[in-house]
């Protein structure tokens with residue numbers, strides 16, 4: 249690794265978070281490792297989860313599923329949303345579970361399974377209120393059950409699932425409505441003689457909605473150490489962020505009052521000011537919205553971004569601090585009681601921690617501790 253700007257992922261923290269979430273769930277857990285495990289690295293995270301006894305995984309795309317199968321030769325891998333028809337054969341061949349919810353869609357999967365000569369594992373998705381994908385009526389459920397009943401050699405009804413829109417809110421009333429719709433369709437499925445693995449909970453419901461746990465809880469953001477939203481009671485689970493983001497001081501200088509820093513000259517020194525340059529920028533996922541607002545930990549203090557974030561560099565106001573080229577800079581993480589979190593970034597950028605973490609680009613090397 250030639251670059252000293254990197255993300256340090258402590259896999260033991262992920263293991264601790266998994267243990268804590270298993271305690272909250274009281275059922276099986278499914279590790280959501282899509283989007284390169286929310287920026288943490290899909291394969292190392294999956295391997296750690298396997299070591300913790302997790303045997304079910306969720307991804308978003310066929311390529312993620314195929315990549316994960318190399319690290320997870322046995323366990324369940326579910327692609328959470330519908331995929332292109334061209335992807336069916338390879339996914340069926342690799343025992344990857346497909347999301348489906350329409351009769352014609354199941355028909356296509358069954359045809360593909362016949363051609364491959366192997367049963368396709370399917371999880372039927374119910375749209376109980378998320379409004380994204382999934383079946384929405386009893387009639388649609390009846391049609392789906394008919395296709396499943398008629399194709400026992402090609403379709404294995406492995407799972408039944410839904411996704412909550414507001415389980416991370418203080419008011420869980422809509423989540424409870426979604427839950428009752430899920431229970432209704434689950435009853436239809438059981439009455440038809442099927443017994444799929446039922447899963448509804450995301451991180452938020454895993455922590456806050458016990459009645460929604462069923463057979464498996466799908467944990468995403470919480471496994472990486474973050475609460476799904478600020479509306480949730482922090483005491484629901486003891487989580488710690490697994491990723492910290494480091495860089496270093498590449499240059500330090502003193503500027504005189506009236507001198508400016510970066511594009512647009514938005515930062516003008518009101519006094520003699522020490523400026524440290526750090527080689528990270530928006531092309532790394534250090535968001536431009538942090539211009540003039542982002543904070544970092546340097547020389548035992550919190551310091552602030554001066555002026556606009558550039559594509560590859562930022563400048564920090566380090567006035568009054570002993571700072572020299574080569575000094576480490578903590579951009580995300582915790583050191584000696586001082587912390588900068590993805591939630592802090594998110595608040596300043598008008599987004600959520602999910603987008604911050606998945607937005608750290610491939611240009612940032614990921615370095616792992618506690619891989620074994």
Ligand SMILES: Cc1ncc(COP(=O)(O)O)c(C=O)c1O
Nearest residue numbers: 280328411450451466467468469
């Ligand atoms: C269908 C589905 N299940 C589970 C998750 C995990 O959610 P969270 O990261 O909030 O735990 C996601 C994330 O987007 C999802 O789309």
